[in-house]
Amino acid sequence: MVLKRFTYKNGLDIIAPLKCGTRWLEEKTNPIKMQEFNNVNLMQNPMTGVTNKTYWIYRDGKDHLVSALRTEIRDAIEFRKENTNSIIDEFINGIGTHWSPELYKCMYSYWNRVELNPIHLNDLSNLFIGIEYDSKNYDMHHYDKTKHTKEDIVKLVGSIKMNELYKLLEKDTTMLDKIFNKENTLI
Numbered sequence: 001m002v003l004k005r006f007t008y009k010n011g012l013d014i015i016a017p018l019k020c021g022t023r024w025l026e027e028k029t030n031p032i033k034m035q036e037f038n039n040v041n042l043m044q045n046p047m048t049g050v051t052n053k054t055y056w057i058y059r060d061g062k063d064h065l066v067s068a069l070r071t072e073i074r075d076a077i078e079f080r081k082e083n084t085n086s087i088i089d090e091f092i093n094g095i096g097t098h099w100s101p102e103l104y105k106c107m108y109s110y111w112n113r114v115e116l117n118p119i120h121l122n123d124l125s126n127l128f129i130g131i132e133y134d135s136k137n138y139d140m141h142h143y144d145k146t147k148h149t150k151e152d153i154v155k156l157v158g159s160i161k162m163n164e165l166y167k168l169l170e171k172d173t174t175m176l177d178k179i180f181n182k183e184n185t186l187i
Helices: 022-028 063-078 084-092 104-116 123-127 152-156 159-180
Strands: 002-008 013-018 033-039 057-058 117-120
Touching: 002 022, 013 022, 013 104, 022 084, 022 123, 057 104, 057 123, 063 084, 063 152, 063 159, 084 152, 084 159, 104 159, 117 123, 152 159
Parallel strands: 013 057, 057 117
Antiparallel strands: 002 013, 002 033
């Protein structure tokens, strides 16, 4: 999974996983610096300078998962003609680009040290008063070969693999719950 970090002249610092407002942040908010991190490497090479003033953008886990599957599967069909089963297996094995079964665990490790600020994707635009967000700009309308909806993607993945992904998500969501419940643990 890829995380992007955006810093701004006014000191605002935002960490956002792909599928959590990254294109909007890049296109509309004029950051002075953008960095990209692969969360597979974050545990060995953590981001520096994360503080309790850093925001982390999150979204509902199932919504994030299905949106990520939709993006990667539609990309494969549209451009690469890959077998979509390999994409699903990458998600299960934690090496997908747009989703990870350990995203919340990774972010919990930062929160546990400095109590960074989780902010829901729906509230992201509140950090940038006067900059409009229009979801229609991010709906992949330029794809010709595939018009798959989120429901179509869930059917394409199949109930066995979706249940496996949902179980991984459920396990990881316990770390998000720890953040919301302010459950610090010893490092």
